Amino acid sequence: MSQQARPGTAIVVAQDSMYAARVEAALRGLTGWRVDVGRPRQLHGLFEERPEAIVVIVLPDAEARRMLRALRAWPRAPAIIVLSDDPGAFWTPAYRTLGLRAVLPLRATAAELAAAAVAVHAGLLVLHAEALAPSKARDATVAARAPLTSREREILEMMADGVNNRIMASGLGISRHTVKFHVAAILAKLGARSRTEAVALALRRGLVAV
Structure with missing residues (x-):
């Protein structure tokens, strides 16, 4: 029609x-x-x-x-x-x-x-x-990196929801410096250059719950 x-x-x-x-x-x-x-x-x-x-x-x-x-x-x-x-x-x-x-x-x-x-x-x-999804070569590189710890996964979920470091620190009972350390580790393990890219990669790989 x-x-x-x-x-x-x-x-x-x-x-x-x-x-x-x-x-x-x-x-x-x-x-x-x-x-x-x-x-x-x-x-x-x-x-x-x-x-x-x-x-x-x-x-x-x-x-x-x-x-x-x-x-x-x-x-x-x-x-x-x-x-x-x-x-x-x-x-x-x-x-x-x-x-x-x-x-x-x-x-x-x-x-x-x-x-x-x-x-x-x-x-x-x-x-x-x-x-379109990123190249298979990049996916293979990301998959070969060290797995995320339970704390890193927790922070990654909060990143996906747009939560800032101050609120993360307060909610998790840790310092902002520790949050920054975990965020840096997440970016390194996912091969991401920014928080936004890290969340995008995590969503594509099923690391973040919808």
């Missing part, structure tokens, strides 16, 4: 008004589509009003992950499109079981956003080239 004959509905979830406006404008370019915009706390109410809607998440990665995990408690998960600085971190089987249908880079063009929405509306999965 054509896009014009069967227009869709989308809910854009964002904190940043600039990103929200850009995504909204791209989707409103689709003939007949209805587009609502809200903040994370408004999503449940908006989706109850429009249960057929595609949800487009435009949030910092840690917030987007928390939102996806929260959907496990919903009776029915919506079809979801995520825009991220690191698309590959989201293209996992675990997130797809929660309703993820498309992952695009944050800088996706209006044409890419519109095409992804139409495809998801038609029941398809959309994988942008930037969401």
Whole structure:
């Protein structure tokens, strides 16, 4: 059925008004589509009003992950499109079981956003080239490194949730210096150059629970 004959509905979830406006404008370019915009706390109410809607998440990665995990408690998960600085971190089987249908880079063009929405509306999965997993050679190198300790895994989970060093130290009853030591060890073992990259690698390898 054509896009014009069967227009869709989308809910854009964002904190940043600039990103929200850009995504909204791209989707409103689709003939007949209805587009609502809200903040994370408004999503449940908006989706109850429009249960057929595609949800487009435009949030910092840690917030987007928390939102996806929260959907496990919903009776029915919506079809979801995520825009991220690191698309590959989201293209996992675990997130797809929660309703993820498309992952695009944050800088996706209006044409890419519109095409992804139409495809998801038609029941398809959309994988942008930037969401492809890292090379097998790099995976092999990472896999050969020393395993993470239980404390490092605990801190890695907190990193995935966007928790800063001060809160980690307080919650775990250790010093911030010790937290920094563990974070450095995690980055070295995963072969990551930053906390964001470490979390992305951990998600791809199943080291962090969704």
